[in-house]
Amino acid sequence: MSQKDKTTIYDISRKLNISAATVSRALNNSNRVSTKTRDLVLKTAKELNYQQNSLAVALKSGRTFNVGVVVPLINRAFFASVIRGIEEELEPKGYHVIICQTHEDADKEARQLQALLNTNIDGVFISVSKTTEDLKHLEAVLQAKTPLIFFDRKKDLKGVSAVSIDDFQGAYDAVSHLIEQGYSKIVHLGGDRKLNIYEDRYRGYIAALEAHGLSTQNLFTLQMSSTIESGIEAVNQLYDSKTDFDAIFCASDYIALGCVQELRSRGIQIPQEVGVVGFSNEPFTSHLEHPLSTVGQTPVLMGKMAAQVFLEQINAGKDSEPLEKNVVLKPELFTRSTSLKKGTV
Template identity: 40%
Template sequence: MFNRLSKCIKKLGNKKKTTIKDIANVLGITPSAVSRALNNHPRISEKTKIAVKQVAENLNYQPNHLASALRKGKSNLVGVIIPRNNSNFFSSVLENIEEVLNKKGYNIIITQSNESYKKECSSIEALLYTQVDGVIASMANETVDLSYYEKIKSKGIPLILFDRGENDLNVDYVGIDDYLTSHMIVEHLLDQGCKRIAHIAGYSKTRIYKNRIRGYNDALEKHGLPIEKDLIIESNLRLNDGRRVMQELLNLNERPDAVYAAGDYAALGALQVLEEQGIKVPEEIALVGFSNEPFTSFVKPSISTIDQKSALIGKLAAEAFLERVNNPKVKASLNKIIVDAELIIRDSSNKKE
């Protein structure tokens, strides 16, 4: 066997990848016997299994998981699509999805869209090619056309949406009630004595930001306050967006006495501009963000924000997938799981302290 192994290693010198057939040639057995030995088949002797695994290791054999998935109809891989990974919210969701799925024998493949529809479509194509058993996703800001997500559904692959998702897809969803949460923020600012509240919004074509704008508007109307279009500015909610929009708001003839940003990074950008302009927070302008990023408790003044319960959302999204994959023939009603968000009041909006 040693001579055959030496010859095979030399022969493989210019070859890219070792195959099951190469291992079979070394041992003088059939490729099917090698395959069964690698998969710990009960009809293969322990002696053969040990020999096969030793030769596989010597030849640096790497199993072809895609081919295996095609044969078995199951890859034990779950694709997870997130808009970006530089967010504590999405990092926490990922961590908890992985924790739940790992315990059930699944691994996850993480892709990020960077808020790009084109990149999101490319990720979906790659995940489908990899034969994933399911997809758990939060949509990009740019996504309006749902055809790629419909493609996942058409293949019978479980699709779970979290945080951002569209009702038109009719799939399981896990997230908070963005309308009520936005309403709660405005109520808090009004309770602090604010009367002219601006909203640094996300793009309204995305459902969650549309609902946050709606909650903001309805809360103002409930208290008899006018909805002023120049106080609602949509953006990507990045730090530079917060800086730019805050400057626009300060340039108004009548500046706001409070700002509600639909993302913490935008809130941080707004806070930077207020500090640079010497405007006191919250005395002159109160500020509330959204997502409870770690920095919100460290900056001065600390930023009031919304805790979206990311760990719970991750666990529930993973469990929703497991429920679907374990009961494929059961056409259960769609799961729309709404998690209670929490308003964390800190220095940036606490005027009554």
């Protein structure tokens, strides 16, 4: 269909015998139009295949009604669920979500943020890559007076809000659970502690050991990628180094799954000989032959909360001071067969 053949508000007004101004108000959800009229206009607009001019709407409102969500990996259920939460909160309010993934590459992250800014994006949600150290590309978002909201992984940057779970408490609860089940030689397989989430999980691990009177000297801890292969390799390293251990607290479910696979291949009984707890509550964890104990991160709620913080800031106007909210959600420990040596606690 050519530009001149496109349906306009005047076509709708002629069909309904109402003014173009009334049609415009109805399409823009104005409270000056009755619900009955608005519903009739929307129904007719759909029948005539009317499409609003997004540029005209943006010029009138000062908004594009587009937001960007930047994640390290789109194929992880956690990030997909956060995006779902953001969409569920923003789509009813007319926003469209543009998704970018960095593949843990800080340079790619910087290019994607610049591309989003070039489209006059209304806001950016980001979980930073593990290689992000230089914050200039994040500061550029603030300089453009565009709301920037961290979720899960964050950096210490003034004027930026963040929504996360209490990773310290999640780790503390997981390790305390292992200790209460009778495990005393607990090793920790974590992620790169340059990222706040893995540093906090490590600190929670140490704090739980100390709180229960266990030594924190000569502990076996590793920093690794969040992959099944890393978990398999770590278990091999534990046995190769003749490390004395009876439980493994993993900073990710993928590492934990690798641990479980390798332990079982060696004939190790889980949880009788070795207990395993992961982190994230990935969907697969409850469907394994031996369901995996893990810490849940409430990702959909995290996305919804991040969206609410964005709406609060965008509705305050571009000239308002940037919000600097720090929303910390409560983690949930799921105790399953890989750690329940004594049964339900």
